[in-house]
Amino acid sequence: MSRLLRWPVRAASLLAALAVWQVLTAANVRLWVRFDRFPGPADVLHEFGRQAGHGQYWQDVAQSLVRILTGFALAAVLGVAAGVATARSRWAGDLLQPLFEVARPIPAIALVPVAILLFPANEQGIVFITFAAAFFPVLVGTRHAVKALPVVWEDAVRTLGGSRARVLLQVVLPGILPGVFGGLSIGMGVAWICVISAEMISGDFGVGYRTWQAYTIVDYPGVLVGMATIGLLGYLTSAAVELAGRRLTRWLPREDRS
Amino acid sequence: MTGLELRAEDVALGYGGRAVVTGLDLTAEAGEVLAVLGPSGCGKSTLLRAFAGLLPAASGRVLAGGEPVTGPSADRALMFQDDALLPWRTARRNVELALSLRGVRRAERRAAADRWLERVGLGDAAGRLPRELSGGMRQRVQLARTLAAGPRAILMDEPFGALDAQTRASMQRLLLDVIADAPATVVFVTHDVDEALLIGHRIAVLGTGGVTARFPAGASRDEVLAALGARTDTKETV
Structure with a gap:
């Protein structure tokens, strides 16, 4: 498909989904699934317009973004550091790897009670849960990338006089970027799931909290505005990670750079 | 020497x-x-x-x-049969690496890298990434990198x-x-x-x-x- 055609096709796909949604709700379709009480796109758009006029909506968006970016940044830094350490140092591997392997299968959202016990404020607990969600994909992506580095790159730098520190800076960190960005992309997706869930369970504000509040007062258009907001924010942050990854790994051979 | x-x-x-x-x-x-x-x-x-x-x-x-x-x-520099160039560095920066590891200043190592690339017949390819070079050209860059640090x-x-x-x-x-x-x-x-x-x-x-x-x-x-x-x-x- 030519590059010029791709964006219209993508836009048409979204518009078609909206059109089907509008038809199903406007016609009050009741088959096995029921659309007679389901808000249509026009209701949701109207509700979005109402909410966008209030500062509270934007405060919720900002709060969720601050939480996810803080947790994600911590996960990125510590995940890469722990991944490199456990892959390159036997000592660090023996010390940390068993701990990580036991903690990794625990869903981050199951840490809500732990977060409530550990942290003095909800805010810190939610950031912790977001961090825990993104940390393991980054850790695993980094560790695999370090182990997959061609030995010849490291040997070349060592025989040119490079110390272990220079090998780390000149070979390991740039060489693992493709794997790290794979982990960051997955981590960002999981982090959104967890930050929204944590806000729904224990938040006082934020998009997740507001969406759950709308549900409790049977404000279905409000619920769908929340869902659409989460989807859009998730898309934008994931796209930012993808874009940064592409910019930093231009050296990779790629058939299609779209 | x-x-x-x-x-x-x-x-x-x-x-x-x-x-x-x-x-x-x-x-x-x-x-x-x-x-x-x-x-x-x-x-x-x-x-x-x-x-x-x-x-x-x-x-x-x-x-x-x-x-x-x-x-x-x-x-004791080792030149490999395999592709040992760092793929995220241009030809010039691969050659510069040998000099930067010896603490040569930026301007000086850049000039030296360009001279070596010229010497191996790749003066025009200094800004290209390894994936943009043929196998023979990559080995020329590796030769320049190996020799650059003396x-x-x-x-x-x-x-x-x-x-x-x-x-x-x-x-x-x-x-x-x-x-x-x-x-x-x-x-x-x-x-x-x-x-x-x-x-x-x-x-x-x-x-x-x-x-x-x-x-x-x-x-x-x-x-x-x-x-x-x-x-x-x-x-x-x-």
């Missing part, structure tokens, strides 16, 4: 307790080009890794300039083994040209008899039990082939 004498004394080398070569006695005199011949698996590359300080000897002594080799050093010993592990015949011949001419100006000792590993005869001042034939034959400059192709044929523990055609 002079070339570095490299010496292996009754050396055994291997990986994880499995011996690749034993009883190896070999000297590359300071400033000479020693071609090491032998079939795949006889320990040629392993020997280079030992000289480079990347692989400790299981027994015996490996010496560089009379001192035991305890680890890698910029004095090593006293150059260890070359079948550096032209993956190239087509025409590119290989042109790289051999280039190598002869550049090492004529360099005072470094060169150990050139190959399994191509003609290449060894063309490049080496002396030739050593290696088997798993150590050096099986040695030839001075001017040895005939038939003599060397006969020495290789006398090694009956391999079916490989050399």
